[in-house]
Amino acid sequence: MTIEEAALRASICAEAESWIPTPYHDHAGxxxxxxxxxxxxxxxxxxxxxxxxxxKLPRYSPQQWLNNKSQRDKQHLRxxxxxxxxxxxxxxxxxxLAEVLPGDLMLTKVVASWSHGAIIIRYPERVLHSVKGFxxxxxxxxxxxxxxxEPKRFFTIVRKNG
Numbered sequence: 001m002t003i004e005e006a007a008l009r010a011s012i013c014a015e016a017e018s019w020i021p022t023p024y025h026d027h028a029g030x031x032x033x034x035x036x037x038x039x040x041x042x043x044x045x046x047x048x049x050x051x052x053x054x055x056k057l058p059r060y061s062p063q064q065w066l067n068n069k070s071q072r073d074k075q076h077l078r079x080x081x082x083x084x085x086x087x088x089x090x091x092x093x094x095x096x097l098a099e100v101l102p103g104d105l106m107l108t109k110v111v112a113s114w115s116h117g118a119i120i121i122r123y124p125e126r127v128l129h130s131v132k133g134f135x136x137x138x139x140x141x142x143x144x145x146x147x148x149x150e151p152k153r154f155f156t157i158v159r160k161n162g
């Protein structure tokens with residue numbers, strides 16, 4: 001790891017930690033005011049200059065559909081299920097768990113959507129994410145809540161040349 005990469009990773013982790021205990025709020029990404037699980041990682045990565053401040057996430061969150069059981073909404077959710085993942089894949093490179101480092105992104109599946117984002121501080125002991133009813137919190141990535149049952153995907157903040 002280069003000195004520049006180490007500094008970027010440290011900056012991401014410090015910025016991510018500074019969001020605790022920002023409350024949960026759908027479709028928001030404002031430190032101290034409110035954020036959801038999709039907007040939080042993007043706001044952190046924007047703050048450290050890793051992604052463009054002009055990047056706009058669609059007003060999409062699986063929480064909109066979690067309590068609504070209508071068939072129309074279930075079909076809509078399946079249609080939307082790659083929205084956030086497509087954005088992540090355009091920005092970052094997917095990696096295996098063995099390559100995960102501090103500052104990388106972890107996605108978990110909510111209903112049919114890879115849209116619950118968490119920033120890795122120290123895997124698995126400490127990942128930061130925004131949870132409805134709690135806001136930005138630190139969790140153990142394999143022992144707490146839905147982390148135990150949901151599949152995970154990992155993305156590095158560093159792109160390889162070529």
